[in-house]
Amino acid sequence: MADTMGHSATATRNTRLALGFCLLAIAPQIFELIWSIGTIFGWGTGRGPAAVVTSHATALLAGAPSAIFGSFGGGAKMSSEVLLALIYSYPLFAVAILTLFMTIRSAQDYVGGVVLMAVALFALWASSDLQGMRGFSFGAGTAPRMFGGLLVALSAGVALTGLITEGPALAHYSWRGPLFVMAAILFFALAIRPLGLVVAAFASFMIAATGSHETRWLEAAIVGACLTLGCAILFPYVLGLPMPMYPRFLVQ
Incomplete structure (x- = not known):
C-alpha cells in the first residue's frame, strides 16, 4: 500500500510539472496576448487580441505541423508564429509529455x-x-x-x-520579486513615450523595489534618483539615442 501511495504521489507531482511545462511552452504567446490588450485602450500599436489568438492558434495547430511534414514547398519563408512554435513551443511540449513517464x-x-x-x-x-x-x-x-x-x-x-x-x-x-520586476519592465515600455525617460526610469525602479520585503524606501529613492540621472546622461548624450526626457504635457 505504501508503494501504491508513493507511486500515486509521484504521478501527481509529474502531472503538475507537465502542466507547468505546457504553460511555459505557450508563455510567449500568452505574454503577447496580454500586451495586445493595451491596444484596445490605445496604449500601444500592433495587433489586437483577436488577431494574436488567431495567428498563434493557427501556427500551433496547423502551420507548425505542416512545416514539420513538409507541406511548405519551395523554401517558403515561415512566419514568426510558426518559427516560435517549432523552435520553442513544440520542444517544451515534448518535454512535458516525457515528464509524465519519467521518475x-x-x-x-x-x-x-x-x-x-x-x-x-x-x-x-x-x-x-x-x-x-x-x-x-x-x-x-x-x-x-x-x-x-x-x-x-x-x-x-x-x-x-x-x-x-x-x-x-x-x-x-516566491513570485513577488519576478512579478514586480516584470511589472516595472512593462511600465517602462508603456510609459517611456508619454512620460519621458526621467519619470519612467525612476518610477520603474521604485516598482521593482517593491518586489522585496527588505526594501528601505529612503535608500531606494536615493539609488533610483542616481540611476535615473545616469540614464538621463548615458542614453541621450553619450549613446545619442533619441529618447524623450520629460512628459509630453511639460514639453508641449
Missing part, C-alpha cells in the same frame, strides 16, 4: 534544467531572423546560435542529472 529523482535539477532550456530556445527563436543563424555563414546571429545551442546542451545535461541522481525536492518559489 524524477531531483526535481530541483530537473525543473531548473528545463527552464534554462526554455530560455535558450527562446533566444534561438528571437535571433532566428539574424544573418548567420543558418548554415555556415557568419553574421550577427552566429554568436546567439552558438551560445543558445550550448545552453540547450548544458541545460539538457542538468535536467538529465535530475533523472539519474538523488537530489533536493522543488523548493518553494
